[in-house]
Amino acid sequence: MKNLKKAIELIYNYVDNYDPRTVEFSQRRQICFEKNFPLLFCPGPVRVSDAVKMSMLHPDLGHREEEFSTILKSILENAKIPFGVANNNNYEIVTIIGGSGSAANESIISSFKEGTKILIPTNGIFGEALVKTAIVHKLDVKQIDFGWGNSIDLNVVEQKISSNIYEVLMMVHHETSTGQLNPIKEVAAICRLVEEKFNSKIFMCVDAVSSAGAESIDVEKFNISFCSTQSGKALLSDPGVGIICARSSDLDLIRERKYQSGSKYLALNNQAQIHREKVQTLNTPAIGLAIPLDIALKELKADGLELRKEIYLKYASKIRLAAKEMELKTVIDDEQCMSRVLTTFYYPQNINVDNFHNYIRNKNIIIYRGKGPIAGKAFQLANIGYLTFDHIDYLINSIKEALRFSHIP
């Protein structure tokens, strides 16, 4: 008991005095039970830092007290960094502390009233999820399905959006089900041209759940109204906090147009209002998720987005090069269209897929199987989180061994 007390004191002390600027990216995960924790090579949850993990053992806190508002204020500021709008007053952060990425997306979608015409280009499972959510909220949905792994054809999007009947366009930035990075900047530019031509308003909305913190996003430059993410992917905290970066004038516009219809709990403006007025949340937040997120965002601030992008690209390139040597084919043909978050590879022929995955799991490594049309045909290797080159080498060697082990002669 005495030892436990001492350990907790040490942990509080560590977290209280933690300054991420004094600890390099590669040194942030040194203490936390290295041997027993599985190595996560999935696109979230991810390996978090020691400080993030330890902060989950936080002191008791009242969520209506000053202490919580201080944490929330810091989150509301630093969560702008992955969206490219730090120190920018045209945008504000809305949180759902106790909601995943899907909650953030539903928060955006449910803020438009029934019958709103929404265009959703899709090329994977997460685009399809946006369609399903919009249908649940009784929006008038037009899906343009380009098929899994195919690029979004800008000419087709332009042709549809030029009809000037759509008030909202929503799409996924990084389609995690394949690893494809979609052209949000180019689509947003098309929306802006249509707005200018017809003097109309199009709310350009983006699901950046698995890209914010790993890829370039600049919501203001790109002309994005609302952009979502969650805490447990490239922001490198534990999952469970939905985050929306919202253009303040568009929040005001949906309030004026009385768009809010679908949800009281998730409605963007309800949450935004109490963030603005009191630096509070509408309901009892998951405090245990807010504290680690605050630390993870301070780590992101200390590193800067460019450094994170550089590290992830190096990891992804190393994995892709090794896979080429193993003659593994990728689901996305063009490397320019791949994210730096993950790569989806087809299994080679003559492989027992279950044996392959069992072997990898026995190496204490977590990877994902393909979903939907690539289920049983492909697997995914992600490379975000507090990983090192040694971890990447371990993954590559394990994949080589697993392929040998599961080969059917």
Ligand SMILES: Cc1ncc(COP(=O)(O)O)c(C=O)c1O
């Ligand atoms: C692009 C994208 N959108 C939405 C989601 C759903 O997020 P969550 O599982 O946090 O609800 C995911 C989850 O992986 C995702 O990758």
